[in-house]
Amino acid sequence: MTAAILLAGGRASxxxxxxxxxxxxxxxxxxxxxxxxxxGCAPVVVVGPPRPGVEGVLWVRxxxxxxxxxxxxxxxxxxxxxxxxxxxxxxxxRVEEAVRVLDDAAALLPPGDGVCLADESGRPxxxxxxxxxxxxxxxxxxxxxxxxSFRELIAELSISxxxxxxxxxxxxxxxxxxxxxxxxxxxxxRDH
Numbered sequence: 001m002t003a004a005i006l007l008a009g010g011r012a013s014x015x016x017x018x019x020x021x022x023x024x025x026x027x028x029x030x031x032x033x034x035x036x037x038x039x040g041c042a043p044v045v046v047v048g049p050p051r052p053g054v055e056g057v058l059w060v061r062x063x064x065x066x067x068x069x070x071x072x073x074x075x076x077x078x079x080x081x082x083x084x085x086x087x088x089x090x091x092x093x094r095v096e097e098a099v100r101v102l103d104d105a106a107a108l109l110p111p112g113d114g115v116c117l118a119d120e121s122g123r124p125x126x127x128x129x130x131x132x133x134x135x136x137x138x139x140x141x142x143x144x145x146x147x148x149s150f151r152e153l154i155a156e157l158s159i160s161x162x163x164x165x166x167x168x169x170x171x172x173x174x175x176x177x178x179x180x181x182x183x184x185x186x187x188x189x190r191d192h
């Protein structure tokens with residue numbers, strides 16, 4: 001079984017502080033998309049302030065609040081006993097497609113400490129990955145997690161990086177990103 005850690009506690013400063021996971025893209029919030037992508041995982045741990053109407057998940061907060069993605073993962077790991085954990089940012093409009101690519105890659109790759117997706121330029125997107133829980137836990141215990149980069153967390157781990165198709169790991173950090181995502185959804189619907 002695979003667990004899931006969904007990162008939903010950022011400040012969204014480039015979006016004026018809105019609750020980014022609740023932004024709507026084509027009728028579904030970004031958080032709902034991430035929850036759907038994590039369907040079948042147990043437990044599903046969401047790091048961030050609880051949102052109304054979301055059930056069947058465990059809500060936790062990182063210490064300090066807004067301490068970054070490594071602090072968020074470290075806060076969630078004590079609640080995870082599965083061998084592997086899906087780590088997902090909750091600002092990815094195409095997160096379900098991203099998880100399908102991860103699943104396919106994980107099935108084909110040799111054993112290691114994890115796999116993450118890269119954007120079309122080859123830049124790793126660490127917050128779209130499936131990792132060995134024990135490896136993450138051991139590293140999180142050995143580094144100061146508040147403000148740490150995910151690269152520091154996985155520095156000594158054997159992580160495979162798989163390039164995703166264009167736009168699959170594009171996130172929403174700005175209002176322009178949100179409009180792009182909404183436009184892509186409308187274009188996709190017309191094509192099918």
